[in-house]
Amino acid sequence: MDKWEFGLTMMIVGVGGTFLTLWILSVAVDLLKKVFPLAQQENTAEKKP
């Protein structure tokens, strides 16, 4: 594999892989927030000093 093939592969898979991984993580966080929503009680407790 020559250096340009290597570089371009790293760039395409690297940028794509990073975006994809972080997008998957953001979807997972959304799911977590849906499954474990902030309870009203927790919200109020956080506001108290």
Added chain:
Amino acid sequence: MLESVIAGLAGLASGSVFLFTQGLPNLIMLLISGTLLYLGAKKGVEPLLLVPIGFGCLLVNVPLSDLMDQGGFLRTLYEAGVANELFPLLIFVGIGAMTDFGPLLENPRILLFGAAGQVGIFVTLLLALALGFPQLEAVAIAVIGACDGPTAIYVASQYAPQLLGPISVAAYSYMALVPIIQPPIMKALTTPAERVIRMKASKKSVSQTTKVLFPIVVTLLGGLIAPKGLPLLGTIMLGNFMRECGVVARLTKASENEIANIVTLFLGLAIGATMEGNAFLKPTTLAIFGLGFVAICLDTVAGVLFGKLVCFATGGKVNPLIGAAGISAYPMAARVVQTQGLRYDKKNHLLMHAAGANTGGQIGSVVAAAVMLSVLKGMGLV
């Protein structure tokens, strides 16, 4: 007797004689160590790292001291924690313990800013290859663009240990220079109207359960996608899990204080010890510093351009300046965004959004490095 005395005196003078006859590289490195110590101790530029690095550099360049030879104490430190990547990983536990991912969890899509902020890594990889660096060295140099010292050290110590000194110093120097490097780029790429966009404060929406489960989910998903980077992701998330679960306060405090402090000292000294004159003073060092600078500029460019894209897609609800915070330099990049936001509109507080993007950048930099290592493994290069 006289001969013994002369031989003894010659032993005392040998260091000075060496320095002034064949020690020009050592002399230059002693000046560089003085500069690092001055920047760290007097100017407050990343003092926790630059002071031990500068002193390690000073120690290793005193001629004939043999501190990096087998059995020397700097060699022992190097082998104990840098050659096997232990020290950067222990630092990551501390970083995880210190970081509040709350602002990021409030708006998880902001994680994508953390991906945009890593584009510079991959463009710099191409530039390093164009300059003739071998593949693995080019990867290690490009990771300076992660704007994340421990990640740069981790990758360099594995794949380009001979470049560890310049890569580490470049990574930490440019992290400290983020407040100088970013603002002109942010201004050049945004319009006056974009810079004054106010963003709505997000409502508190994250439960403690979500905060506790987040590090576990990131470790599992990230590890499955990019297993070669699991040590990086796993250690930062271990620290964060200890912080959020709240039942190991002593371990959390030790991670963010005692362990992080001790390891920072050892890591800095060991990195400084790699800056021996003959190894450091090469044209490649200058090239590494140049490429590191380009990488961080490109990260900022990509982040702000991504911010503009999101601004356009959301009908002007997102201030593109927060794209600049998608790098790993935490919390400096978030503070830069806040300062710039206030500069153009005295009531525009972007800090919380920028902090979210910045913690996204922390995860993004680790994920980018993890993806790179796994792609290298997939290509059979490591």
